[in-house]
Amino acid sequence: MDQGYSFLKNGIERYGIRLRFVEIKDSEFILSLRNDERLGKFISKTSNRLSDQEQWISDYKKRELKGEEFYFIVEDSQGERYGVTRLSDLKKGIPFELGSWLFSRESPPGMAIKADIIAKEVGFDTLGFNVCKFNVRRDNKSVLNYHLRYEPLIVEETDIDIYFNLSKENFNKGKQKFLKFL
Template sequence: MIIEQYGIRLKRVEFNDIELIRRWRNDPTIRKTMEYKKRISEEMQKKWFQSINTPFNYYFMIQVDDEPIGVLNCKNINLEEGYGEGGIFVWKHNAGEYIPVFASLCFLNVVFTELDIFNKSFIKVHKENKKAIVFNRSLGYVLVPGQENRDFQYYVLTREDYNRKSQKWIQLAEKLSGDLEKPKFWGVPGPLNLDVINEKLSFQAS
């Protein structure tokens, strides 16, 4: 499955991608920002991929001009309650300061609007990551009650708040990228996708 918007391509992670992800995930500058801070072995990475390569978890390589620069994910999808938990990390920071913003907008536009899967999106952010907190609050994320004293805190975004607060970011993304279209996404229907995604992919292919 591939998603494109604002000059960003999100390509669903495949087995051949996981060693590159592991190498960057083990980089000290990235590892120190993560909740799990130990080094990840090749075997651990393979087991991780097996655990997340399901219809309820979507991990994407973030690509700019065909170069992988980070990973965006949505995991632990709950269709009954209409939510998933998102995350992102970027290892090539000179690719552009707005790349994480554009990648996030691209994905949220799909799940909130094009696929209509979610009513809410959750993220977990370290309390000292002020830059991420400011950005996510500007999208409409709010701190979940009871998280105030935790190091890693959950924030929640409703579809209504996203539609209301994301417009300035979307206008900036459109202006800088020159892309005024809706997100494009395509792929081959299969058992690793949710039914609603397979239906959409089948419709687009027909």
């Protein structure tokens, strides 16, 4: 972690939750989220083999060390894992990408939104990006409606996905609305 991102190594605690880097020991938890039929409805399919997930995380850890990508486990104050979120495409001069936002059915109310806010704060405020890009499946109405409240720019549409760019300014305006209700 020689890129100056060592401050993230110990995790980020805000709004009563904690984001910490994914470790290989989290493979089974991540696999349980990704392969849950209901939760996995709007995400890309993944292998159900634990060894494949462990290898993916091992490869990811190399990208993390280079500061190319940050994949977080989202926990409560007792260390109970509830979800994941990821920042990728961390190259200066282009929008960072937000994705892999997935939470268990037992996740406390508001935790997924708090984690999304923290991840965006890391991208905008900590890493210094001005634009975040992400995509949402058209049929994932609740997530689509959530993201539209930030007033992102639609940059592309397919039959399956809508691709967005969200400015730092619009994020900060939208964030204040959400934090009032959390």
